[in-house]
Amino acid sequence: MSKSRNLSNRMATVLRTEKRSIVRKHFEELHQFYRELVLDETDTGLWTIRGELKLSASYNEEYIQDSFHVEILIPPDYPESVPIVWETEGRIPNGFHKYRSKALCLGPPLQVKMKFRENPTLLGFVENLLIHYLFGRCSYEKNGVVPFGEYSHERGMLDSYKEAFHLQTDIQALQMVKLIAEGKYKGHLTCPCGSGKRIRHCHGPQLIKISQFQRRSEFYEDYFTCIMEYIRGGNELPLFFRNKKLEKRLAKEYRSYLSAMNPSTMQNMGVNDHVGDKYFRKH
Numbered sequence: 001m002s003k004s005r006n007l008s009n010r011m012a013t014v015l016r017t018e019k020r021s022i023v024r025k026h027f028e029e030l031h032q033f034y035r036e037l038v039l040d041e042t043d044t045g046l047w048t049i050r051g052e053l054k055l056s057a058s059y060n061e062e063y064i065q066d067s068f069h070v071e072i073l074i075p076p077d078y079p080e081s082v083p084i085v086w087e088t089e090g091r092i093p094n095g096f097h098k099y100r101s102k103a104l105c106l107g108p109p110l111q112v113k114m115k116f117r118e119n120p121t122l123l124g125f126v127e128n129l130l131i132h133y134l135f136g137r138c139s140y141e142k143n144g145v146v147p148f149g150e151y152s153h154e155r156g157m158l159d160s161y162k163e164a165f166h167l168q169t170d171i172q173a174l175q176m177v178k179l180i181a182e183g184k185y186k187g188h189l190t191c192p193c194g195s196g197k198r199i200r201h202c203h204g205p206q207l208i209k210i211s212q213f214q215r216r217s218e219f220y221e222d223y224f225t226c227i228m229e230y231i232r233g234g235n236e237l238p239l240f241f242r243n244k245k246l247e248k249r250l251a252k253e254y255r256s257y258l259s260a261m262n263p264s265t266m267q268n269m270g271v272n273d274h275v276g277d278k279y280f281r282k283h
Ligand SMILES: [Zn+2]
Pocket: 097, 098, 105, 106, 107, 151, 152, 153, 156
């Protein structure tokens, strides 16, 4: 084995050990408040927390006491990345803010990351994000609505950027995310918000602050999701946003969308092979 290989192996071990002690410390803190949760340590590096999560919380004079069985996966790069959580008794239906993996959708990813950064511990995660979600779910079961409002699952990403920057239109939000995703921020550009000001005197400082919350590649994923939400909403994507890289990805997404549907569903929905032309037409 070469010297550098040895070194990188040793570094990996150090990181794992360091990570373990962080997770144990954070779990102890969590366990003081949530006694029924158990930390499951495995050698594979995938650690989980399981058990019953008792919640008693109030919001706007509504008091809720309840409990859920959950499994929380601690990602390999925790606490850089946010834990992922499942509800394990099948009480929360798939139609209510869950991802395809059945993991709970605690909110639009950027919002979740920003919230987690405020207190990047297991206790912070549970109290600021998970309890918030479960409280919303309980309230929804009782009253049919989430008391503090919710992002639509169909266009949550676009709406979350629109809200984060206090913008009026989808196009403004798309332009703002595009700037971050492509790393093309220049202070003298005109701000996409329509104020007519240079961006450095308008949304620039906020854009710079938000761009620190995740990697550029992650913003590109968000940007792509925003575009998909925009298109699925029945809008045609303006030329301004189109380029080869994007068109290629849209075409791929469209093909997998078609292949996921069986022919009769497609017919029922009036979908035919040419429906995608609208999006991929060359102008
Ligand atoms: Zn959702």
